Amino acid sequence: MPVTTTISAAKQLAQLRRAIANQDKALLQVLKKRQVLQTKIAKLKAKQQVPVVQQQHWQAAQIKRLKTAAQLQLDLQFIEQLFQLIHRQSIKKQAAVIAELNS
Numbered sequence: 001m002p003v004t005t006t007i008s009a010a011k012q013l014a015q016l017r018r019a020i021a022n023q024d025k026a027l028l029q030v031l032k033k034r035q036v037l038q039t040k041i042a043k044l045k046a047k048q049q050v051p052v053v054q055q056q057h058w059q060a061a062q063i064k065r066l067k068t069a070a071q072l073q074l075d076l077q078f079i080e081q082l083f084q085l086i087h088r089q090s091i092k093k094q095a096a097v098i099a100e101l102n103s
Contacts, residue, residue, distance in 0.1 A: 031086075038090050042097035052094045058087060 045052060062083060069079040 034086075034090075035093065038093050039097055042094035043101065045094065046098040046101045052091055052098065 042052070044050075062080070065083055066076055066080060069076055
């Protein structure tokens, strides 16, 4: 294999990896914004005495997410698992915020 091809491929790989790193950073920023919103929701739920988990809302939101994921041709099983993990963390965070407010 010619050296120029290898160098060119290495440059392309480095560029693609930088692009992924930028997308990962953007994803983390979105998760941080989501966490801020979770805290606001938890405070409102505490004030209004609304339970942390609202199953009907969760199910409706999950259906919408999976529909969007299908339209984007994403792996539905992965997206479902990802949002279940995000939801579990949201519940944990909201419960902690509410417990702190009630103490």
